Amino acid sequence: MYILTLEGREEQGAYSVTNQRGEQILYLFEEEDDAIRFAMMLEEEDYPSLSVVEVDDDLIISTCKVNRYEYAIITANDIVVPPDQNDII
Numbered sequence: 001m002y003i004l005t006l007e008g009r010e011e012q013g014a015y016s017v018t019n020q021r022g023e024q025i026l027y028l029f030e031e032e033d034d035a036i037r038f039a040m041m042l043e044e045e046d047y048p049s050l051s052v053v054e055v056d057d058d059l060i061i062s063t064c065k066v067n068r069y070e071y072a073i074i075t076a077n078d079i080v081v082p083p084d085q086n087d088i089i
Contacts, residue, residue: 001028001029001030001034001054001055001056001060001073002028002029002030002031002034002052002053002054002055003015003019003026003027003028003029003034003035003037003052003053003055003060004027004035004038004042004050004051004053005050005051005053006048006049006051007048007049007050007051007058009049009083014026014053015042015050017083018083019070022056023070024067024069024070025071025072026060026064026069026070026071026072027053027071027072027074027080028061028071028072028073028074029052029074029077030073030074030076031055031075034076034078035052035074036052038074038082039051039052040041041081041082042082044082045082046081047082054057066078066079
């Protein structure tokens with residue numbers, strides 16, 4: 001899987017969105033190309049440059065569960081567009 005991080009700050013957090021309840025949702029992309037495409041869409045919206053980082057599937061999901069952090073797995077069949085409000089955590 002792949003996550004998005006701020007370029008040059010890959011160890012300091014990952015891109016997430018805020019849901020309707022104000023909770024942070026970490027996007028986990030199954031396909032690198034989809035993560036790259038989403039990063040490009042964000043940059044077109046004047047977001048800072050993002051890096052696509054490969055992460056171990058089991059490790060990232062278990063880390064989210066242990067920390068009670070919400071996540072969404074973005075498959076090749078999903079279409080995601082940048083929401084109006086985004087957060088870098």
